[in-house]
Structure formats: C-alpha cells, structure tokens
Amino acid sequence: MASVRLRAVAKNYGAVRAIHEVNLDVEHREFVVLVGPSGCGKSTLLRMIAGLETISGGEITLDDQVINDVPAGGRGVAMVFQNYALYPHMTAAQNMAFGLENIGMAREEINRRIAHAASTLKIEELLQRRPKAMSGGQRQRIAIGRAIVRDPKVFLFDEPLSNLDAALRVQMRIEIAKLHQRLDATMIYVTHDQVEAMTLADKIVVLSAGRIEQVGTPLELYHTPRNTFVAGFIGSPKMNIIDGKVAAITPEGVDVETPSGRLAIAAEPAGLAIGDSVRVGIRPEHMGVGKPGDGLAVVVEVVERLGDETMVYGTIGDGTSVVVKLDGTARVRTGETIPISVAATDGHLFTMDGEALRRTPAALEGLFDV
Amino acid sequence: MSSAVSRARMVRLRDGLSALAFLAPFLVFYLLFLVYPFGLGIWISFHDWELVGSFREWIGLWNYEDMFADPQFWRAVRNTLTFAAMTVPVMVGLALLLALGLNRQTRIHGALRAIFFTSNVLSVTVVTLIWIMVLSPDRGLIAQLFRSLGLEPIAFLASTTWAMPAIVATTVWWGIGFPMILFLAGLQQIPGELYEAARLDNASPWRRFTRITLPALRRTFVLVAILQVIGQLQIFGQVLIMTGGGPSQSTRSLVQTIYETGFADWQLGYASAMSLFLFVVMFVASMAQLYIARQED
Numbered sequence: 001m002a003s004v005r006l007r008a009v010a011k012n013y014g015a016v017r018a019i020h021e022v023n024l025d026v027e028h029r030e031f032v033v034l035v036g037p038s039g040c041g042k043s044t045l046l047r048m049i050a051g052l053e054t055i056s057g058g059e060i061t062l063d064d065q066v067i068n069d070v071p072a073g074g075r076g077v078a079m080v081f082q083n084y085a086l087y088p089h090m091t092a093a094q095n096m097a098f099g100l101e102n103i104g105m106a107r108e109e110i111n112r113r114i115a116h117a118a119s120t121l122k123i124e125e126l127l128q129r130r131p132k133a134m135s136g137g138q139r140q141r142i143a144i145g146r147a148i149v150r151d152p153k154v155f156l157f158d159e160p161l162s163n164l165d166a167a168l169r170v171q172m173r174i175e176i177a178k179l180h181q182r183l184d185a186t187m188i189y190v191t192h193d194q195v196e197a198m199t200l201a202d203k204i205v206v207l208s209a210g211r212i213e214q215v216g217t218p219l220e221l222y223h224t225p226r227n228t229f230v231a232g233f234i235g236s237p238k239m240n241i242i243d244g245k246v247a248a249i250t251p252e253g254v255d256v257e258t259p260s261g262r263l264a265i266a267a268e269p270a271g272l273a274i275g276d277s278v279r280v281g282i283r284p285e286h287m288g289v290g291k292p293g294d295g296l297a298v299v300v301e302v303v304e305r306l307g308d309e310t311m312v313y314g315t316i317g318d319g320t321s322v323v324v325k326l327d328g329t330a331r332v333r334t335g336e337t338i339p340i341s342v343a344a345t346d347g348h349l350f351t352m353d354g355e356a357l358r359r360t361p362a363a364l365e366g367l368f369d370v
Numbered sequence: 371m372s373s374a375v376s377r378a379r380m381v382r383l384r385d386g387l388s389a390l391a392f393l394a395p396f397l398v399f400y401l402l403f404l405v406y407p408f409g410l411g412i413w414i415s416f417h418d419w420e421l422v423g424s425f426r427e428w429i430g431l432w433n434y435e436d437m438f439a440d441p442q443f444w445r446a447v448r449n450t451l452t453f454a455a456m457t458v459p460v461m462v463g464l465a466l467l468l469a470l471g472l473n474r475q476t477r478i479h480g481a482l483r484a485i486f487f488t489s490n491v492l493s494v495t496v497v498t499l500i501w502i503m504v505l506s507p508d509r510g511l512i513a514q515l516f517r518s519l520g521l522e523p524i525a526f527l528a529s530t531t532w533a534m535p536a537i538v539a540t541t542v543w544w545g546i547g548f549p550m551i552l553f554l555a556g557l558q559q560i561p562g563e564l565y566e567a568a569r570l571d572n573a574s575p576w577r578r579f580t581r582i583t584l585p586a587l588r589r590t591f592v593l594v595a596i597l598q599v600i601g602q603l604q605i606f607g608q609v610l611i612m613t614g615g616g617p618s619q620s621t622r623s624l625v626q627t628i629y630e631t632g633f634a635d636w637q638l639g640y641a642s643a644m645s646l647f648l649f650v651v652m653f654v655a656s657m658a659q660l661y662i663a664r665q666e667d
Binding site: 050051052071072073074077078079081083085086087088089090098099102103146150 | 561563564566567568569570571572573574577581582585586
C-alpha cells in the first residue's frame with residue numbers, strides 16, 4: 001500500500017506564499033498528474049512530497065505516517081528529474097547502484113535488481129556506458145531505472161519528457177503508461193503539457209498560482225470544468241470563451257445573446273436573470289458549419305488544412321478570436337463569414353467570475369460511459 | 371572549367387590572406403616576445419656570453435657540463451623542488467577547502483571570498499614586507515603570540531629549519547585567492563539536481579563529496595596543479611626580499627641563481643643553460659600531470 005495525503009500543505013518563500021493550503025489524496029496504485037502553467041507551484045508541490053523542499057504549513061502523510069520531517073532519502077520515494085540528474089562520472093549501472101549501496105544492500109541483490117530493471121526498460125546494452133555517451137531518451141530510461149531499482153512506495157516524475165523531441169516524447173509517454181500498469185505503483189507526475197496529463201492520468205490535479213483549481217479524471221475535467229481556467233487549460237486547441245447576455249431561460253437551459261448571434265446552452269440557470277452578463281464556452285471540436293443565419297457569424301481570417309481536419313481562425317462581432325475545428329474537406333475560405341452552429345448540449349456556461357454553471361443532465365448523458 | 375578552378379584558388383588565397391591579417395597582431399607578439407627570445411636563449415646557452423660588451427665565444431655544451439657538476443646549482447634545484455613540493459599540495463588543498471566553505475550565496479560568504487582573493491592583487495614587495503613584519507622575532511605578530519604563551523619567539527627567517535616553511539606560508543597566503551576562485555567556478559558548474567538526486571539516494575555528505583563533487587572538479591584540479599607547479603618552480607621574489615637565499619643558502623632558489631649568474635656575474639651563457647634546465651623540468655612536470663589526468667578519464 002502506498003497512499004499519499006496532503007492536508008492544508010503550504011509553502012512560503014519569505015513573504016511570498018507559493019502554495020496555498022493544498023489538500024490532495026493520492027490513492028494506492030493511482031497515477032496522479034499535477035498540471036498547470038509555469039510558476040503554478042506544481043514542481044514545488046512535488047519537491048515537497050520528495051523532501052527536497054521544506055513544508056511551511058500543513059501535513060504530508062505517506063501510508064498514514066507524517067513525513068514532514070523525514071529526510072528525502074528516508075521517505076521511500078524515488079524521483080525522475082527533468083534533466084535526468086544522472087551522476088556524470090558513473091556508468092548507468094553505477095548510477096542505479098548508488099542509492100542501494102548507500103543503504104548497505106548486498107551486492108548480489110543490487111545486481112539482481114539492476115538486471116531486472118534493465119530488462120524491464122530494455123537498457124541492458126547501456127549499463128556500462130556513462131551518461132554523456134547516451135542520447136536523451138536513453139538517459140531518461142536510465143533515470144527511470146534508477147528509480148525502479150529502489151522499489152519505492154511512490155514514483156515522482158518532474159516534467160520527465162520535456163527535454164525530449166516530439167516523437168520521442170510520444171514514445172516515452174506510452175512506455176511510462178505501460179510501466180505504470182506493469183509495476184502497479186503509485187505515481188505522481190508533474191507536467192505543463194495537457195496532452196501528457198490527459199493520456200497518462202487516472203486523476204488530474206489542475207493548479208494555478210499555488211491553488212488547486214480542480215481535481216478529477218481526464219474526462220471529468222474535459223466535460224465538466226469547474227471554471228474558465230480549467231476549461232481553457234484542458235483540451236487542444238483551447239475552449240473558445242465568448243461574452244454574452246442572458247436572453248431567455250428555457251426548460252432546456254439558457255439562451256445567450258452574443259455579439260454575433262444567439263446560442264442555446266444546456267446549463268442550469270441557477271441564480272441567473274435575463275440581461276445578466278455571462279460567458280459561453282465552446283470547444284473548437286464542437287463547432288460546425290450551420291445554415292445561414294444559424295448560431296455564430298464568424299469572419300474567417302486564417303484556414304489551416306491538416307488533411308484530416310481543418311482549423312479555422314476567425315473573429316466574431318466584438319473582435320473576440322475564435323478557433324473552429326472542421327473536418328478535412330470543409331469548404332471555407334479566408335475573408336468569408338460563415339455561420340457556426342453549436343449543439344446546446346455541447347456548450348458550457350460560466351459566470352463573469354469564471355465559475356461554471358452546472359450542465360443539465362441532458363448535456364451530460366452518455367459522456368462518462370466510456 | 372579552368373577559369374572556375376582558378377577562381378576557387380583565388381578565393382582560397384584571399385581567405386588565407388584575410389585569416390593571416392586577423393592573426394597578425396598576435397603572431398607578431400608571439401614571434402617577437404616568445405619564439406625569438408626562446409631560440410636566442412638556446413643559442414646563448416652554447417656560448418660564453420657576457421651580459422655587457424662583445425665577448426661571445428662558442429663553447430658547445432660546456433655550460434651544461436659545468437652546470438651538472440656545480441654543487442651550487444644542484445643545491446638551488448633541491449631547494450626549488452622542496453619549496454614546490456611543500457607549497458603546491460598545501461595551496462591546492464587549502465584552496466579547495468576555502469572554496470567548499472565559501473560556496474554559498476550569502477553576503478558574508480561573498481565578502482569573505484573578496485577578502486581571501488584580495489591578497490592575490492598585492493605585489494610581491496608588499497606581501498613580503500607584511501610577512502617580514504609578521505615573522506619578526508622582536509615585534510612580529512607571531513612573536514607576540516609565542517610570548518603570550520610563555521614561549522621563546524623563533525627568528526623564522528634566520529633559521530635554516532624555519533626559513534623555507536616561512537616562505538611557503540607567505541606564498542600560500544599571497545597566492546591562495548586564484549586557485550580558490552578556480553575551484554569555486556568549478557563547484558558552481560555542478561548542477562544542484564545531482565545533489566538532490568543524491569539526497570534521495572541516501573548518500574551521506576561524505577559520499578556526495580567523494581562521488582559527485584570531487585569527480586566533477588577533476589579538470590579544475592589538473593589546471594590548478596599545473597598552474598601551481600609552473601608558478602612555484604619559478605619562486606624568486608619572496609626569497610630575494612625575505613632571505614636573500616639564506617641562511618647559509620638554505621632558501622636559494624633556481625631562478626635566483628639564474629638571476630645572479632646572469633645579471634650579477636654577467637655570465638649570460640651559463641644562466642641561459644640553467645633557464646633551459648628549469649624549462650625542461652616545468653615542461654615535463656606539466657606533461658606528466660596532463661598524462662595522468664588523461665589516463666583516469
């Protein structure tokens with residue numbers, strides 16, 4: 001068993017508060033991804049769990065034992081660093097052995113563990129090489145191997161793929177996912193890449209400015225973002241956010257008058273009155289070309305043809321930029337105005353503070369069945 | 371076809387000339403102040419060559435034969451090697467210790483770094499005068515210390531036992547700043563993540579030092595050691611001012627002997643031969659260190 005609990009965990013740098021009383025539960029065997037923009041505190045939080053940063057307030061427990069004052073080496077966690085942090089003067093095998101030698105493990109057991117990790121990661125032929133004689137992907141494997149041999153309760157990953165090129169990143173992402181299945185280990189993973197977060201996580205934690213914005217499964221965050229920050233952060237391209245006013249409240253939801261036409265959104269109108277300002281959120285992939293006069297009138301500025309899909313960059317009446325994702329054969333030209341239709345059940349509605357209004361049961365039907 | 375070939379040749383010639391033009395300022399200095407005097411030194415060492423006047427007689431290897439048979443010369447060689455053998459390890463070790471102690475980004479550590487480096491900018495005259503005062507058996511700092519402990523002060527510079535260590539101490543105090551800065555630069559290039567990984571790997575401070583810090587400083591070690599050996603084998607100013615080579619020749623250094631042979635006795639040929647011997651010693655010492663460093667890589 002290896003579960004991690006954070007209770008009101010805070011971090012101050014002098015007078016600056018970097019982490020604001022964060023509460024988080026990481027269950028045994030769970031793959032939790034901390035995601036957020038640069039400076040949101042995700043790495044700091046991970047380093048606090050690792051024991052590399054002191055904890056200014058609150059409590060971190062590992063298997064119900066408070067580890068606030070346990071030194072990094074004694075916590076039973078292993079970490080994979082962004083720059084790998086391999087010891088440059090040691091071979092791959094020596095890198096992996098170092099931590100085990102330090103706790104006085106018998107040589108045969110060390111060798112057995114290294115051989116096992118090497119076969120898991122397919123790095124047998126690298127064991128006698130030094131880091132400088134390896135490629136980035138190979139170094140990354142050694143760094144993961146160094147974590148595996150310690151047989152830790154929790155694996156911590158700090159942006160492990162961000163120094164790799166795009167193709168290798170996809171490959172390593174899949175390998176990490178396989179590794180998680182094979183090792184059945186608890187993993188906490190930090191990234192700023194929402195695709196990594198969506199593909200790897202059992203549970204995503206979205207952070208912004210030292211606070212947790214939302215915790216949920218990838219699909220929960222995608223379908224029911226709690227606010228405009230999460231809505232904009234999860235999904236690519238970003239969700240379009242369009243300002244408007246409540247025009248009507250219907251049994252199906254709310255009708256919103258935008259600068260470029262009226263949209264029906266299947267959201268519960270809790271507390272809204274006609275004439276209130278609201279924000280409409282629509283994902284680019286939920287937009288389609290409608291009949292003239294339908295939905296939003298979008299002035300097309302740039303068309304990107306990707307073969308299987310077409311990305312349309314345009315503006316609406318008040319100058320707000322929107323992105324529309326159409327299929328590869330969509331007949332769209334730069335300069336023309338196209339009517340964009342959106343199904344009411346695909347729309348999101350937010351207050352002007354950015355808080356999401358609950359989507360109606362009709363909108364949510366079937367979304368989490370997968 | 372042939373015009374294309376000749377044009378390519380023209381371009382290459384023009385590139386070569388412009389490269390030469392950029393190199394010229396350095397090349398002129400290099401030839402004039404390094405290669406030419408070095409060659410001249412070798413040439414002079416085969417002569418009986420007076421400093422002033424026109425007496426120059428080719429005598430072949432006689433200067434060298436004289437030198438190898440000269441007990442004064444060997445005494446100076448022994449003194450110089452002893453001095454270097456005492457100074458270099460102390461300098462390297464102490465500089466590393468200081469660098470390790472001062473490798474922190476606080477105001478106090480910054481101030482201390484500056485203080486330890488300051489002695490480096492003083493001239494040899496200032497440094498030796500300070501230390502003559504410190505070592506003085508009458509009113510020196512150390513003599514006061516001895517008296518306060520009820521001990522008889524030692525006349526360091528007048529003692530055949532203590533004169534050399536006193537010059538070593540002076541030299542270390544004077545020169546410690548530069549190797550310290552080199553070690554600091556080396557330390558600051560070690561990524562902090564390595565130490566974090568080592569903490570997670572349960573490495574004790576000693577293991578972190580021997581397995582991460584020391585291996586990372588290997589190149590700096592070689593550089594510092596070579597610079598120190600080359601520098602300390604040329605010991606001159608401190609000896610000249612503090613002891614004049616005494617007492618009873620116990621601190622006479624090779625460069626001092628060369629200087630006195632050439633400029634007091636006017637025997638430039640003999641002095642040149644000794645200079646070349648010193649050059650060979652320094653060259654061999656440097657090459658040996660580079661070779662050892664490469665073996666370990």
